[in-house]
Amino acid sequence: MDKITGLIDAPFTPFYENGEVNYGPIGKYASMLKKNGLKGVFINGSSGEGYMLTEDERMKLAEAWMAAAPEGFKVIVHVGSCCVKSSKMLAEHAEKIGAWGIGAMAPPFPKIGRIEELVKYIEEIAVGAPRLPFYYYHIPAFNGAYLPMVELLEAVDGRVPNFAGIKYTYESIYEYNQCRLYKNGKYDMLHGQDETILSSLAMGGARGGIGGTTNYNGRELVGIIEAWQAGDIETAREKQNFAQDVINVICHYRGNIVAGKRIMKLIGLDLGKNRTPFRNMTQDEEDAMKRELEAIHFFERCNKF
Amino acid sequence: MDKITGLIDAPFTPFYENGEVNYGPIGKYASMLKKNGLKGVFINGSSGEGYMLTEDERMKLAEAWMAAAPEGFKVIVHVGSCCVKSSKMLAEHAEKIGAWGIGAMAPPFPKIGRIEELVKYIEEIAVGAPRLPFYYYHIPAFNGAYLPMVELLEAVDGRVPNFAGIKYTYESIYEYNQCRLYKNGKYDMLHGQDETILSSLAMGGARGGIGGTTNYNGRELVGIIEAWQAGDIETAREKQNFAQDVINVICHYRGNIVAGKRIMKLIGLDLGKNRTPFRNMTQDEEDAMKRELEAIHFFERCNKF
C-alpha cells in the first residue's frame, strides 16, 4: 500500500450553541486546511469528539467532509467505538461514500488487555471496508491499551489484509522506530504527537503524521518537515520549539480538544463548544489564553484563510 | 424516595450464534430470577454488555424486559454511554416505556477527572427521565473514575432532583459507609460486590444491592441477607463463603461477563456468546469450569427454573 507523506489533520467537530452538530463550516474548514499544507483529515477521532457523537452524526459528518474535500485531499474516517457492530457499520458507510481510509482506536471499555483481543476487534471492523486502508490509532492514554505495537504488527500481518499502519500517539520513539523497521517498513507509521515531529524524522525517517494542533498551527508543523528535508536542522528546531510553545499554552487550558478548539474561534473559524463531560473554557480563560498566544506571536504564524 | 430492599440482578444479554441479540429467552429469564428471590433487573449494564450494543438494541432490550417483567419486578435501565446525547435519549425512552428507574456509570472516555464533570454528565442524562430515580453506577475499575463519592452526593444534592443513590461496585466499605451516613441515609446505597455482601450488612446496615452472580447464585446470595436479618451469623458466613467459592471459579475464566454468562448455559439457559473484544470460553474451558463448579457442589445450590 502507498504510504502517506506529509501531515494529515484531525479536525474538530463544529457544534451549534444548543449542542447539535453544525455541518455548515466544514467547507471553509477543508479549504483552509488544504491551503495551509495539510494533506487530508482524520475525522471523528479524539479531536473530533467522535466517541461523543451518535452513529447518525458520525455518518453525516463523514458525508459532509467528503462533499467538502478538495481534489486529492484524503478523508480518513475514525470508526472506532465500544460497540464493534456499530464500528463495522460505520466502516461500511465510509467505504460506500468513497472515503480514502478508515481507522479505529482500541475501545476504552472493555479495556483491551491482550493483542489477541485487539486483533479480533480490528478484524471485525476492517472487514467492513475491505477496499480501504485501515489504520490502528494507538493512543493508550485515552483507552488504557498499553500493548506492544510490534506484536500487533506481527499479529495482523497475513490476517487483516487491509491493515495499513498505525497512527502512533505515544511517547516511545523507541517503539515507534521498531515498528517502522518491521519488515523494512512494511507498515505506514504515522507519527501522532506534534510536539516531537523532529524526533520522528531524525530517529525514524518518518514521512508522515497526523496532527491535532495542525488545525491552527499547520504551516509551522509542515515547515518542520520541509526544513528537515532541506537539511536545515536549525530552522526545523526553531519551528519545533515554536510548536511546543503553542502546546504549552493549550496545556494550560485542558488541552487540544478544549483549548485547541477555542483557538479556532480566535483565528476566525468559530466551531462552538465541546460536549459534556468536557468542561468548556470560560470567557476569562479565553482572554488569558489569547494573551499567552500573543506573547509568543502565535497570530503572526498561525494558519490563514 | 423509596429505597430498594433485597437484591436486584444485572442480567446478561442473550446473543444468537451470529452475534445478533436474541430477545427470545428474556421471558424465561425474568421468571427464573423472580422465582429465586431477585427483586428486579439492572439491564444494559456491564454484565449486559450495554456498551457493546447499538442504541437500537438497547432500546429493544429495554422493551423486551418491560414486557417480560413479572408484577412488582423492577426494571432499571442502564443508559450510560460515551455520548451524553445518546444517553439522554435512552433515558427518555426508558421513562416512556415505564421503566422503574435508570442508571449510568461514568463514561470510560473521556476519562472523568473531576466531580464537576461527572455531575454535569449525570445532570444532562437524568433530565431525560425526570420522573424516574437515577442511580449512579460507581465502578471505577471499568472507567477510571476514581472520584470521592461523598463529594458526588454533596454535589448532586439540591441540583439533580431525581438522583436516588449509588450502585457501589468498589472495595472501599469505608467510603460505602460514609455515603450511607450522608444526611442520615438520604441516598440509597446499593452494594455491588457479591463477594462482600455480609460486610455491607454488618458495617453499613445495607438493605439492598445489585448483583452479577445473582444470575446463577441468587438463592444463596439472597440467603445471606435473610440469615443476617434473622441474626444467624454462622449461616450468613457459610453462604458468603460459598458465594466466594463460586466467584473464585469464574475468576479463573475471565470473570462474570464471560464465565458467568457461560454458567447460565450450564444451569439450563443458553445465552450465547459475548461480543468482541471479549474472548469467549473454549469448550475445554467450559468443561474445566464445570468440574470446578461440581467440586463445590454448585449445581445443588444454584438458581432453579
Add this chain to the structure above:
Amino acid sequence: MDKITGLIDAPFTPFYENGEVNYGPIGKYASMLKKNGLKGVFINGSSGEGYMLTEDERMKLAEAWMAAAPEGFKVIVHVGSCCVKSSKMLAEHAEKIGAWGIGAMAPPFPKIGRIEELVKYIEEIAVGAPRLPFYYYHIPAFNGAYLPMVELLEAVDGRVPNFAGIKYTYESIYEYNQCRLYKNGKYDMLHGQDETILSSLAMGGARGGIGGTTNYNGRELVGIIEAWQAGDIETAREKQNFAQDVINVICHYRGNIVAGKRIMKLIGLDLGKNRTPFRNMTQDEEDAMKRELEAIHFFERCNKF
C-alpha cells in the same frame, strides 16, 4: 503458632526538633498503650517512619521498646528495607534482643512483580530470626506489590518455617477472607485498616489486628471488638462510625503519619515532627484539626494516660 488476639499498635517514632530520634518518650508511650487496651506494638513500620530511619536508629528504637515494654506486651519489629542484607541483619538483631516477632513489607524498589521474588525476599530475611514468627506486611498502596495473597500463602507454606501470617492493609475483604480460610486458618490474618474492623469481624471472624489510629483512638477501636464479641452490633457500629469520623479528620491533613502523629501532641505526648519528605503540619493546620476533633468529641473518647 499461636495467633494474636486483640489489637497491636503501630507506634510513631519520636523526633527532637533537630530531626534526631528522641528515645525519651518511649517508656511513657508503652505504658499508655497498654493502659488503653493494646496488646503490643509493631515498630519501625510505616507509622514509625521505619524506612526513613538509619539502620542504627532502627536498632536503638527496637532496644528502647524492649526496655519499655510492660509484661506480656508484644514487640514486633518491622525489619523491611530495600536492602535485603540490611533487613536480615535487623532480623538477627530483633531475635537477639528478645523481640516477640518480626515483619516486613515488600520493598518499594525494585518493585516486586512476582510471588517468587517476594518469597525469596521474605525467606532471606526470615532466616535471620528463625525462632520468631514472621509477618508479611501487605500494604500495596505503599510499594506497588499488588500480588495475590493466597498465592503467597501457598508459596511460603512448607518453605518459610517461621512464616506466621499477614498484616493485611488493603481494601479487599474478599481476599482477606480467602486467606483466612486457607487450610482452615493456618495463618494469622491481622486486619490492618482501622476504618473497617467490623467488616473483618463479621466476614472473616478476625481475632486480631494492627492499628495505626490506635495510638490515640485505641479505646474505641478495642471497644469495637469487645462489642462484637458481646453480640452488641449497635455499639460496635457506633464505635466503628466514630473511628471513621476520626479517620475523616486525619485524611484532611495528609493522613496518619503526619496528622495522627500531631494528634499525639494534642492528647499529651509530643512526638515531634516527621522526616523529609513528609510535609509537617503548620500551626494553622494543627489548630484547624483540633477544632475538627473537638466537633466530634474526640478528646472525650481518646486514649488516656
Add this chain to the structure above:
Amino acid sequence: MDKITGLIDAPFTPFYENGEVNYGPIGKYASMLKKNGLKGVFINGSSGEGYMLTEDERMKLAEAWMAAAPEGFKVIVHVGSCCVKSSKMLAEHAEKIGAWGIGAMAPPFPKIGRIEELVKYIEEIAVGAPRLPFYYYHIPAFNGAYLPMVELLEAVDGRVPNFAGIKYTYESIYEYNQCRLYKNGKYDMLHGQDETILSSLAMGGARGGIGGTTNYNGRELVGIIEAWQAGDIETAREKQNFAQDVINVICHYRGNIVAGKRIMKLIGLDLGKNRTPFRNMTQDEEDAMKRELEAIHFFERCNKF
C-alpha cells in the same frame, strides 16, 4: 556550572558468589570504560543496585571507584535513599573523598506527590556536599515521582545553589526539550535512555548523557554522538538501530540490571549476581541470550578491554 559532554556510564556493582560486594574488578572496569570512550561513572544508581546496598557498602564502593578512576574520569555518586539523613551523610562522604559530583532519585517510599516535597528532599541532601554539582535523577517508572520537571527547575533555581541538572530517564522528549530551553540552557540535561540518544541530539541539541548499556555497548553509543556531530545522519541511525537491537535482547531477560550485568560476563568481566529480589538469569537463559547477541553480531561491536 560546566556541562557534561559525552557519555557517562552507570556501572553495575560486582558481587561475590556469596552475595557480598566484590571490590576487586573495579580497577579493570574503570580502565575498560575509559578506553571505550566513556567520560565517567554514575555509581550506586539503579544499574549499580545502590538501593540494595548497605550504607557502608555504598561508601566503600565510592572509595574504590575514586581509587580506580583514571585521570579526568568523572565519578558521580548516587546518594539517594528512603532515609534523607543517610543520603546527606553519603553526600558528605562523597565530597570528602573528592568525587566529581552527586545525584539522587526521588525516594520510592514515601511516594513523592509534590514538587515542594521533592525540593525539600533534594535540598537536605545537596547541602551535605555544597561544593559538588547535584544531579536529580528523574526515573519515575522506578519511584512513581511523575512530577513536571520544568517546575522542579523553577523551584530549585535560587534555592539549591549546587543543583546542576537532571539525568532524564523518561520518554517525554517534549519535556526534556522544555527543560533544556529553561533560561537558555541554565541546567545540564543529561539524556538517560540509550535507545533514543539520536532523538535527544536532534530535538534538544543534547551534549551529554548517562547510559546503562554503555557498560557493554559504549563504543556504538558514543559513535552515535560522533556521527551526528559529523553530520552523518545515516551512520548515527545505523548505530542507534543497533543499540535498539541490543536493548531488544536484554528486554527478553528482565532488562539491564539483570541481563545487562550478565552480558559483562560474556564480554570478559564477570560481575556476579544480582541481589534479591532480582531474579538472576539461569544458565539456559544466559545461553539463549548469547545466541541472540551473536545473531546481531554484538560481540564484534561491543566494548573491548
